[in-house]
Amino acid sequence: MQDKYYTTIGLEIHVELKTNSKMFCGCKNDPAGESTPNGASSDTYKPNTNICPVCMAHPGTLPVANKKAIESVIKVGLALGGTIADFSEFDRKNYFYPDIPKAYQISQYKYPIVSGGHLNGVDITRVHLEEDTATSSHSSEGSLVDFNRAGVPLMELVTEPCIHDTDTLSNFAHELQTLLRYLDVSDANMEKGQMRVEVNISVSKDKDTLGVPVEVKNIASFRSAVKAALYEQKRMIDLIEEGKIGEIVKETRGWDDSKQKTFSQRTKENAEDYRYFPDPDLPKMYLHKAFDIEKMRAELPELPNAKRARYKNDYGIKDEDIESYIDDMELSKWFENVAGILKDKSKIQTASNYITSDYLGLQKSNKEVRLPKFENFVELINMVSDGVLSSRGAKDILAMIVITDESPMKIATEKDLIQKNDEGALKEIAQKIIDQNPTVVATYKGGKENALMSLVGQIMKETKGSANPALVQKILKELLA
Numbered sequence: 001m002q003d004k005y006y007t008t009i010g011l012e013i014h015v016e017l018k019t020n021s022k023m024f025c026g027c028k029n030d031p032a033g034e035s036t037p038n039g040a041s042s043d044t045y046k047p048n049t050n051i052c053p054v055c056m057a058h059p060g061t062l063p064v065a066n067k068k069a070i071e072s073v074i075k076v077g078l079a080l081g082g083t084i085a086d087f088s089e090f091d092r093k094n095y096f097y098p099d100i101p102k103a104y105q106i107s108q109y110k111y112p113i114v115s116g117g118h119l120n121g122v123d124i125t126r127v128h129l130e131e132d133t134a135t136s137s138h139s140s141e142g143s144l145v146d147f148n149r150a151g152v153p154l155m156e157l158v159t160e161p162c163i164h165d166t167d168t169l170s171n172f173a174h175e176l177q178t179l180l181r182y183l184d185v186s187d188a189n190m191e192k193g194q195m196r197v198e199v200n201i202s203v204s205k206d207k208d209t210l211g212v213p214v215e216v217k218n219i220a221s222f223r224s225a226v227k228a229a230l231y232e233q234k235r236m237i238d239l240i241e242e243g244k245i246g247e248i249v250k251e252t253r254g255w256d257d258s259k260q261k262t263f264s265q266r267t268k269e270n271a272e273d274y275r276y277f278p279d280p281d282l283p284k285m286y287l288h289k290a291f292d293i294e295k296m297r298a299e300l301p302e303l304p305n306a307k308r309a310r311y312k313n314d315y316g317i318k319d320e321d322i323e324s325y326i327d328d329m330e331l332s333k334w335f336e337n338v339a340g341i342l343k344d345k346s347k348i349q350t351a352s353n354y355i356t357s358d359y360l361g362l363q364k365s366n367k368e369v370r371l372p373k374f375e376n377f378v379e380l381i382n383m384v385s386d387g388v389l390s391s392r393g394a395k396d397i398l399a400m401i402v403i404t405d406e407s408p409m410k411i412a413t414e415k416d417l418i419q420k421n422d423e424g425a426l427k428e429i430a431q432k433i434i435d436q437n438p439t440v441v442a443t444y445k446g447g448k449e450n451a452l453m454s455l456v457g458q459i460m461k462e463t464k465g466s467a468n469p470a471l472v473q474k475i476l477k478e479l480l481a
Contacts, residue, residue: 005240006207007233009169010161011122012198012215013176014154015186016132017072022151023131024063024106024282025054031132031149032192047146055151057102062281065090069153071291072185073113073129076155078297079179080124082117088285090129094275098145099134106131107156109276113287119179122172123160130154149193155186161200161210166226173197173222178304178326190221197225203236203248211236211248216262218254228255231262307332316345317352324356331355334371341378344385351381358398372401380408392465393417420467423475426459429467430475433458444480452476 019029033045054061077084091109107130114127132152137144157176163169177188177195188195197219202211214236216228232253239247253262287293302310304326311322325332335355339348363369372380380397383389389397389412397408397417412418420426433455434441444451452473459472 005203005205005233005237007164007229008161008202008204008210009163009166009229010125010200010213011157011159011163011169011173012200013157013159013173014132014196014198015157015180015188016194017069017153017155018184018186019066019068019072019153021066022050022055023066023069023129023153024151025052027052027055027151029152031135031152032194033148047144047148050148051150055101056147063106063279065282065285066153069129069155070113070285070287071296072153072183073127073155074287074291074293074296075183075185075300076157076180077114077117077127078293078300079183079303080114080117080119080127082114082124082127084287084293085111085113085115086286086288087111088113088287090279090282091276092279093130095273097133098143099136099150101134101147101150105133106279106282107276120168120172120175122168123162125158125160127155127157130156161202161213166229169199169229170222170226173225175304181329182301182303184301193220196220197222199225199229199232201229201232201236203233203240205240212250214248214250215252216255217252217265218256220257224255224257227260228262231260235262315339315348315352317349321352321356324360331371334374337374338377338381341374342381347381347385350385351377354381354384354394354398358395359402362399362402366403369402372398373405376401376405376408383408383412387421387468388412388419389417390419390460390465390467390469392460393419396465416464417466420463421471423471426463426467426472427475427479429459429462430455430472430479433462434476434479441480452480 016031017029021027022029028050030050033047054063074084088108088111090106092104093107093109094104096103108128112126112128115125117124117127132149132154134145134147134150137146159172163172177190180186180188180195186194190196199216199219200213201216202213204211214232216232219225219228236248239245249267251267252265254265255262307326308322311317311325312319325335335352338351338355342348342351359369359371377398380389380394380401384391384394389408393412396415397411400406400411401408437455437458440451440454444455455476456469456472459467459476460469
């Protein structure tokens with residue numbers, strides 16, 4: 001049924017920026033309560049401590065714009081290939097909610113800092129800057145408001161309605177999160193609310209005509225964004241099929257993760273409903289005079305796509321390995337140091353295989369695991385490349401050097417893991433295994449070549465993984481010829 005319909009999705013993504021202070025005052029930017037004004041631990045953190053007369057909108061107070069926040073949005077715009085405005089200003093967006101102390105939000109309307117740009121095949125409409133709201137909590141006894149988040153610098157990125165499938169949605173959001181971390185403008189941690197995704201979705205039978213758009217809020221993960229989009233797509237299609245197209249209205253809906261469904265919150269406001277007007281307390285911004293835009297462009301760090309291309313060209317490693325490094329900047333820095341020592345591309349590829357498969361696997365299963373010393377890991381890779389260690393032996397030693405600082409050679413010697421290349425000794429062990437497994441031998445000689453690996457495995461077990469597997473195969477083939 002869905003094949004008969006055309007789905008169009010646009011995203012609004014809010015990101016809390018990484019600054020020391022809030023957007024329009026000197027209060028600490030600490031909405032998650034990870035520190036307190038007097039330096040106490042987060043265990044003693046209390047609501048409504050990072051507040052002042054400005055962010056609480058006391059009469060007579062005046063806001064002052066956070067320069068670093070503006071600079072951060074410009075960086076994002078440059079990285080996206082957008083146009084940085086010559087002129088920009090802040091506006092008052094009027095609406096009343098308990099979590100807006102002023103009864104209006106300082107935001108941007110006609111003159112955003114960034115226009116245009118693209119990422120992962122998705123076109124960007126604009127990127128602008130505003131202040132975050134407070135946080136509310138509700139119970140049977142009433143509602144409470146914590147204003148520690150009120151006034152935190154909040155970047156809003158709006159895409160064009162050019163997304164037509166949830167894979168594109170998910171890939172774009174993930175790539176934006178990665179980009180923000182590379183630019184060091186936000187940690188973009190969705191679990192902490194530092195990045196929030198809102199999905200605008202419509203369904204129609206004609207791809208040249210948009211359906212009635214619905215906005216879905218309260219989305220706390222990329223996976224939930226995909227589920228919310230799929231739920232709304234199905235809900236709208238079902239209503240159309242049932243002849244109830246009039247029940248699809250322009251509205252804001254929430255996402256209930258526990259019920260895996262959306263629910264109506266309110267009808268969607270138009271821009272006119274917010275009664276935007278320029279904030280009279282904040283000066284106009286002439287960005288190309290206030291900032292050296294070309295210098296900022298030149299000083300951008302290496303971005304994810306450029307890094308992907310460099311890793312592919314310089315190291316020749318697999319695409320899935322590259323993504324492991326793109327997602328983990330600490331790991332990628334460590335890997336580059338290893339690659340710089342090894343130099344040989346073949347050894348670098350071997351190192352990458354052990355890092356992305358074995359090391360990351362160990363890291364998931366054991367909290368004590370840490371990146372080994374460069375010299376120890378390089379020694380391990382050289383031992384594998386030189387045939388001193390088998391792959392099995394290398395895996396066992398890697399599991400030790402990610403917890404201890406011992407030398408791989410020392411461990412291999414003590415545990416008798418040095419790969420045995422003594423053909424005479426291995427031939428005796430091979431003959432013993434052949435004699436003990438007449439059925440497997442018969443199967444191999446009957447044309448089932450895979451049976452040979454059963455014999456190889458038993459020899460490796462007999463030698464505690466220290467036999468050279470390539471040499472073992474050669475010896476077995478000779479003995480069974």
